[in-house]
Amino acid sequence: MPCLYITTNVNMDGVNTDPFYSEVTEAVASIIGRPQNLVMVVLKGSIEIVFGGNKEAAAYAEIVSMGGITKQVKRQLISTVGSILHTHFSIHPTRFIFKVFDITSLPLPSKL
Template identity: 25%
Template sequence: MPYLKIQTNLPLSKKAERAVLKNASQLIAELLGKPESFVMVALQADTPMLFAGSDDPLAFLELKSIGLPAQRTKDLSEALCQMIEGHLGVPCDRIYVKFIDVKRGMWGWKGDTF
């Protein structure tokens, strides 16, 4: 049920997109202690975006999950920023991360909810 959406203004090759998606999926599963079979990751590259009035490389990440622990958001932010910086070269001070804890009844799957 974890869902990570990554938006960046950088154009990426298909190979780079696959590498980011695969690494992000594994990282989210590991960080949240969830089976990777429940993790969904989306990547929107080459998105027109500005941060601090500049179109220098940037990224916006949104992580949604059931039971997202508020006390772990600092660690999650650090790990996600390091992953994006490592794969895309976007400096951590050009990355925002939004965390959303979703109630079980507000997350649907297979025609039901969790």
């Protein structure tokens, strides 16, 4: 189950986020190859973020998935989610940091 967690300094008061959730959920499911009903999206707005020394619109996101993450998938996720954030919240892609994490790539725990 992929979980996309986004924090941004964009004020979300009064913003209809439903179109964003629909588009980003569909994109993540399609890119990673998971059903939409298994994709979780968390969006936190109005968070204090200073990026590059200023408070212009910016975002930090991370996605955690159990498998499905390759170099190509990672590139596509960064590009697509960045584009969706720009379209819906005017966050320029150069003001967006995205951490992609596949938990299946973790080392197996020791059997001690």
